[in-house]
Amino acid sequence: PNGKDIRAALIIASCDIPGARKLCGHISALASCHRCEKRANNRNFGGMADMSDWFIMKDPVEHRQKALEWRRCKSNAERERFVKENGVRWSEILRLPYFDPIRFVVVDPMHCLFLGIAKWITKRIWIDEGVLTEKDLQSIQKKMDEFKVPSDLGRIPGKIHCGEGFSNFTADQWRNFFLIYATVALWNHLPGKDRKILTYFVRVCTILVRRIVEINDMKEAHELLIKIIKLIEECYGEEKITPNLHLSLHLCECSYDYGPLYSFWCFSFERMNGLLGNSNLIVSIFRIILFHLAKINNKLFIRIFA
Numbered sequence: 686p687n688g689k690d691i692r693a694a695l696i697i698a699s700c701d702i703p704g705a706r707k708l709c710g711h712i713s714a715l716a717s718c719h720r721c722e723k724r725a726n727n728r729n730f731g732g733m734a735d736m737s738d739w740f741i742m743k744d745p746v747e748h749r750q751k752a753l754e755w756r757r758c759k760s761n762a763e764r765e766r767f768v769k770e771n772g773v774r775w776s777e778i779l780r781l782p783y784f785d786p787i788r789f790v791v792v793d794p795m796h797c798l799f800l801g802i803a804k805w806i807t808k809r810i811w812i813d814e815g816v817l818t819e820k821d822l823q824s825i826q827k828k829m830d831e832f833k834v835p836s837d838l839g840r841i842p843g844k845i846h847c848g849e850g851f852s853n854f855t856a857d858q859w860r861n862f863f864l865i866y867a868t869v870a871l872w873n874h875l876p877g878k879d880r881k882i883l884t885y886f887v888r889v890c891t892i893l894v895r896r897i898v899e900i901n902d903m904k905e906a907h908e909l910l911i912k913i914i915k916l917i918e919e920c921y922g923e924e925k926i927t928p929n930l931h932l933s934l935h936l937c938e939c940s941y942d943y944g945p946l947y948s949f950w951c952f953s954f955e956r957m958n959g960l961l962g963n964s965n966l967i968v969s970i971f972r973i974i975l976f977h978l979a980k981i982n983n984k985l986f987i988r989i990f991a
């Protein structure tokens with residue numbers, strides 16, 4: 686009758702990058718990495734030659750100190766300047782004394798690998814740079830139509846050659862595309878270096894989607910991700926190295942903390958978004974609940990769901 690005390694601890698923040706940054710007081714992913722000392726250079730994360738200089742874990746104590754300094758800024762202009770210089774702003778979540786704003790903020794594999802890298806390599810590199818032409822896409826589609834996959838895998842829609850190519854693929858479809866179709870369907874259409882990128886990326890995906898992974902496999906995936914980034918940089922320039930490509934270098938250390946990527950990726954959570962999106966009524970109810978929670982429970986909810 687008097688209710689019950691519940692003790693809970695927040696030990697991981699797994700969401701898309703803009704959400705994670707807002708939640709934990711980090712600057713935009715376009716400006717710098719939230720886990721290591723790498724800063725963007727004209728909005729790209731190229732420059733792998735000096736990796737040992739920047740691939741160093743950020744200090745959570747320093748992050749907290751800077752966040753407190755941000756709170757002492759007197760005006761909006763001063764706060765903006767501070768964020769630009771230091772990459773940190775205050776977040777209510779820092780009131781949890783045990784919360785580590787660097788280590789607890791993982792890179793979500795679903796957004797990073799599939800909606801990020803898989804899509805980027807295929808559309809912004811191979812299609813935009815003319816490696817895959819309209820004719821190639823039609824022949825890739827034809828090849829893929831010949832595949833007979835088990836019904837529980839979910840089919841890839843026949844949209845490879847529509848619009849700008851690979852239209853409206855979901856994260857699930859990108860995952861299935863690279864795990865099942867890509868090697869056979871793309872091989873004859875790619876030149877040597879791109880075949881390497883494809884082979885490495887398919888291997889990375891094969892390792893990282895496993896529910897049980899060995900430390901050595903994670904190390905192999907990490908080394909292959911470094912090779913992929915170096916190859917893209919060499920063939921297409923530093924400007925093609927996106928925040929997601931850089932963040933993939935942190936997947937390995939996230940899995941040392943939290944286990945196989947399967948245990949913390951956002952697939953199941955995001956599937957619920959799909960369900961909610963299918964019903965206008967549920968969405969309206971959800972919004973009303975959020976609105977009231979935000980009113981009652983100060984700005985934190987607004988920040989999380991903004």
Ligand SMILES: [Zn+2]
Binds near residue numbers: 720931935
């Ligand atoms: Zn980093």
